Amino acid sequence: MTDLLPTTRTDAFDPPAELLSDPRPxxxxxxxxxxxGWLVTSHELARAxxxxxxxxxxxxxxxxxxPRPSVDELQAGKPASPGFFIVMDPPEHTRYRRLLTGQFTVRRINRLLPRIRQIVTEHLDAMRRSGPPADLVPAFALPVPSLVICELLGVPYADRERFQRDTAELLRLDATDEQAGTAMNSLTGYLSGLIEAKRARPSDDLLxxxxxxxxxxxxxxxxxAFLLLVAGHETTAxxxxxxxxxxxRHPAQFDALREGRVSVDAAVEELLRYLTVVQFGTTRTAVEDVELGGETITAGESVAVSLxxxxxxxxxxxGADTLDLAHDASGHLAFGHGVHQCLGQQLARIELRVGFAALAERFPSLRLAVPPEDVPxxxxxxxxxxxxxxxxx
Structure with missing residues (x-):
């Protein structure tokens, strides 16, 4: 068996079988x-x-x-660009995080709740007016978090086609160096211009x-701005x-949510655990020898953490391989763990809670319009x- 990271899925919702079948954590x-380097697949060692x-x-x-002949290779071996705090260690990481933490407290995010509900309602109203069938991605899943993060940051939503296109290009595994570089320059150039405009004309928003x-x-x-805009719409969407x-695909679970037999809070945590959309996880590199799981990780060796x-x-x-909205999914790692745990996790949670609850209530007969194997x-x-x-x- 190859010791490259397994990436081939045999089921739409399950990680590659080789990740789960090998008993070695x-x-x-x-x-x-x-x-x-090393691959970590257990919850205990991932947290460690x-x-x-x-x-x-x-x-x-x-x-x-x-293998990704684009963004990763363009950046590999180079120091982080200014502001890219997710690929920095303390104290540099701490300085940036401190400036942003107050923007993403539970109290501050809760103040956005009425507006998030309004955005969700408006998009579901529009979907109903257009009538079935509909593509839920452009009708609902993508615009809701895009609009929320735009309003929070102060990015004009009218420019969404540009930043959504550039983001999609940067996330493609098969993008060429040229395609990824063009998208990176386009998005950073756009945001740099936006920041300068705010310097000339102050605005009441995060940026x-x-x-x-x-x-x-x-x-x-x-x-x-690059990090928050990309992460703020792509992951939640x-x-x-x-x-x-x-x-x-699990109609009994959908019914349980719609009928209120499970809380939407619990449902969201279970969906986050079960699906974990950051499909390759994250990586860390040992800066000194570390004993982990009975092995010695030598300084300079990298560890891939499969979330x-x-x-x-x-x-x-x-019942880890079963979707059960009544599960206790607390402690899942969909948002990571430690000092780099996702800054916007509370915003994502509220968007998901409002979105799934409203969808279940407004569209109780919602179903696929194509065979499940035809969903790309x-x-x-x-x-x-x-x-x-x-x-x-």
Whole structure:
């Protein structure tokens, strides 16, 4: 059996079988660039790696997990661009995170709840007016988080086609160096211009606040905007699309949600655990020798942490391979763990709770408009999901 990261799925909702069938929670793995490192698949060891400061997130130490002749290779071995705090370690990471944490507190995100409900209602109203069938991705799953993150950041929603196109290009596994570079330059150029416009004309939004704060350069704010805009719409959009597909393929679970026999809060946590759209997980590199799971990870060796596999670990979750909205999915790693745990997780949770609850209430007879095998899956993208989801009611 090859020791490259398994990527071939045999089921729309399950990680590759080789990730789940091998009982070893820590095993050798060859990265796409030939580096001999490690693969973690258990929940316990995944948490241990993600919480241990001896495992670095620094961009210059990162290894390419899967063959991807584009963004990863363009950035491999280079220091992080200004503002790209997710590929930095403390204290650089801490400085950026401190400036942003206040924007994503539960209290602040809860203040967005009425507007999120309004956005969801407006899009479901439009979908009903257009009548069945509909493609749930452009009608609902993609525009809802896109509009929310645009309003939070202060990015004109009218420009959504541009940033959605560039983002999609950057997430393609088969994008060429030229295609990825063009998309990266396009998106950073657009955001840089937007930041300069806010400097000339102050705005009451997150990016405007960072500009007014005076602690960051324009390049740093551009990098932050890039991360928040891309992550803020892509991950939640794919959870809405893939999550709806999963519910329609498990109608008893959809009925339980619609009838209120399970809480929407619990349903969202279980869907996050079960689906884990960051399909290749994350990587860390040891900066000193570390004992882990009975092995020695040597300084300089990289570790791929499979979040999808960790979230299906039967040692942590009973019935791990079953979608059961009544499960206790607390402690799942869909948002990561440790100092790099997803900054926007509370925003994502609220969008998913409002979105799934409203969809179940407004469209109780929702069903697929095509055979399930005809739903195109995003196995070709770094963020998993569905490219389209034709539905009727």
């Amino acid at each position: 820590l095993r050798r793995m060859t990265f796409a660039d030939g580096h001999r 790696v993600l919480a241990d400061a001896r495992f670095s997130s620094r961009q210059e130490l990162r290894r390419v997990v899967v 405007g606040g960072l500009v007014a704060g005076g602690e960051l350069t324009g390049a740093e704010i551009t990098g932050i 794919n959870m809405l699309g893939l999550g709806t597909f999963a519910l329609l 999808p596999a960790a979230n299906r670990d039967p040692a942590r979750f009973a 899956l995003r196995g070709d993208m770094a963020i998993y999901g569905v490219h389209r989801l034709p539905v009727t009611w």
